[in-house]
Amino acid sequence: MLAKDFPEDYELLSFFEVEPSLLDTDAPWLYNAITFKKEYIDELLYCTFSPSYGDLDLTLIRNQKPKITLSLHNIEAIKILKDPSGEHLKVIFNSDSPLLNFLLTLKPEVSIVWGTDY
Numbered sequence: 799m800l801a802k803d804f805p806e807d808y809e810l811l812s813f814f815e816v817e818p819s820l821l822d823t824d825a826p827w828l829y830n831a832i833t834f835k836k837e838y839i840d841e842l843l844y845c846t847f848s849p850s851y852g853d854l855d856l857t858l859i860r861n862q863k864p865k866i867t868l869s870l871h872n873i874e875a876i877k878i879l880k881d882p883s884g885e886h887l888k889v890i891f892n893s894d895s896p897l898l899n900f901l902l903t904l905k906p907e908v909s910i911v912w913g914t915d916y
Contacts, residue, residue: 803875803890804828804849813878813885813904814845836904843908847876854889858908866910870900 807827811817814834821831829850836843842859852873858866875890889900903909 803877804847805876805878809878810834810847813887815904838908841908843904845902849876852892856902858910872897 804827805813810827810832814836816834816836818832818834820827820833827847827849831846831848833844833846836845840861844855844857844859846855848854852871854868854870854873854876856866856868856870857864870889870891872892872895873889874892875888877888877890879886879888884903884905887902889902891897891899898913901909901911903911
């Protein structure tokens with residue numbers, strides 16, 4: 799399912815501060831698979847968006863070992879939020895999903911806030 803709201807290319811570039819790799823270099827980002835690889839001193843973050851399917855895959859590797867692997871589906875919207883505490887990538891799931899919003903922050907360090915609604 800196509801995400802109803804997806805950030806502009808420049809917003810994602812500003813958030814991740816790296817150029818992504820694209821599955822199809824001729825297709826627009828909205829209909830592509832976009833992978834950002836963000837490197838830190840002892841961590842490596844892979845974040846792959848497939849907006850036309852409403853999917854996001856995220857892997858956080860620390861000291862060359864996977865620490866978090868998430869495969870998020872049924873995404874309604876992805877937004878870049880800016881506030882005094884920094885920039886955040888917010889994932890909003892479809893209204894029929896019991897999942898709460900997912901929040902990814904990259905600076906000053908990787909932070910993930912997420913949960914479920916029971």
